[in-house]
Amino acid sequence: MLGTGRGGPDTAMVTAARDGDQRALDALVADSLPLVYNIVGRALNGHTDVDDVVQETFLRVVRALPDLRDPQAYRSWLVAIAVRQVRDHEQDRRTTQHRRADLDTAEEVPDPASDFAAVTILRLGLTDQRREVAEATRWLDGDDQALLALWWLEETGELGRADLAGALGLSGRHAAVRVQRMKEQVQTARTIVRALRADSGCHELRALTANWNGIPSPLWRKRFARHIRDCAVCQGRTAGLLPIDRLLSGLPLLPLPVGFAMHHLQAVPPAVEAVAHATSWGASHGAHALETTRPGLLASLPPAPVTIGGAAAVIVTGVLVFGQLTAPAPEPAPPLAVPAPTASPSPSPPPSPSPSPSRTPSARATPKPSPSPTPRRAKVSRTPTPPPAVVSSARKGVGVWKMPGLSSAFAKSGASWYYTWSTRREGVTGPRADGFVPMIWGSGSVTPENLAQARSAGPYLLAFNEPDLPQQANMTVEEALSLWPKLMSAGRVLSSPSVAFGADTPGGWLDRFMSGAEERGYRVDFIALHWYGADFRPQPAANQLKSYIQAVYQRYRKPIWLTEYALIDFSNGTRYASDAQQAAFVTASTKMLASLPYVRRYAWFGLPSSDTEPNSGLFRGDGTVTRAGRAFQAAR
16 A cells, blocks of 8 residues: 555555554555654754654654544644654753753754755755755744744645644644744845855954854844844845745655664553564655564563554564665764863874875874784683674764775674775775765865765765875865865865864864854864874773863864774874773773764774784774774674
């Protein structure tokens, strides 16, 4: 039983699902997921909790479905539940924020790749004024974001006005008034987007932006709008705006991202909330049940029947992705309080061992194996101890270069993404190969071919590897700024240059680059950092890394990727921590990184491990995992 496109699932499918047909329920969820994802994602503007709210929405839908009296009302009923979950989430988030005293966690910076405006522009290929509309949505407050989510879908033909009004609990006339007010706010935000992007000679606007942190907000929307209303120069830049309705008409739903995970939950006893059936959303929009179990999850749960419409369901776990089953989705990091930053680590580390893109990594760049572990004593028990479970995490990544069994090692590492210091994938294959993030390494890498490869490789682009070091990209700030428009033209979510050290230093290389980019109106979406610790005590080293990251965040207030890090001392040659120390540091550092909501990703240096010399690698050439590698497998 297939759905009916934009009109939603047919009543026969809804009726069968309501009456206990499991295959119909799977198909119904698969049919409904894109709509709910678009509502929740746009209402929360890609907040990291989108997965959780989508999941909770379907949990409530499946639990309440047997009580749905009118199958024809399913779509309006579904939308109303999604909107209610968004409201509950926003209320809970505001309550939690009021309880926090720490500045770092009082306002979480959104992941730029989850920003629905940016994702919409990239995936739907919006241009000109449609792009401006998408960018303008960032300036709305929470209530208008939720209303925009519904109205956008109304304009694209996915919802009717009755669905919109019903979801809000309003009459049609009242809903129309609310929509009109929201459209006026979007129109105001469009004038702001155009004025800020224009290379105008308005000195008052330039002075106003000097105190702005670069993050759109309702407060700054009012300030900028007040200026634009009274400024002839800025007003002239906002002429010729087409009606928003015409710009959105006919747009498709934003497709589900590759790797988007949604646990399809079912009504369960209070002590047990486990996944019941997950659907696989393929290119054909077909659906089928995927019944797999997560080791260790069900062992701790008491056996209990799960009933949907009178039919028993087996408690299982699945992941919804484009046409493939992957490891379970990572649990979101808890919103832990973050202490105020302390002084950055001192002294600054010497050059970090980043490989050059033009050749095989040098001996300095190649990780070196740690000493062989102490032989284990014979075990009394004949039952072998199972290896620790490999944890998959969207945050977890690795630096990669060629090695025997590269794809197998990457798959076994639990990392979800990798990079090679270039725009080439270096032969990584397998189900996670799409986690590749390209890099424009230095000035010589800014070529049409590399930029084209970056455009085709996914939403992210890393920029300029350690330009502050002669041994690496070796670029002046002025040279990097002169090439930056070419990197922006790739249309990717763009990192800062990844300096070797001193990212938190006033007047340092990165500070001068960021100031120059702001003056020119250049886009930098997130900060990429490198860090190597000379203190081989795992917990103190993790604390030093934390202080450095906090100081960088306090300076720029942008999401952070830690793209190279390990325990390596460059003060007198190159000295590596032992494998046991690296392993303990992996555990301590990843736990610490999970407590910083603005650290979106991290990448260990690196995946390959030398078989003959000390190093910080995770996997040896014969495929065996190091102690650091085992700790990395268990990290989130």
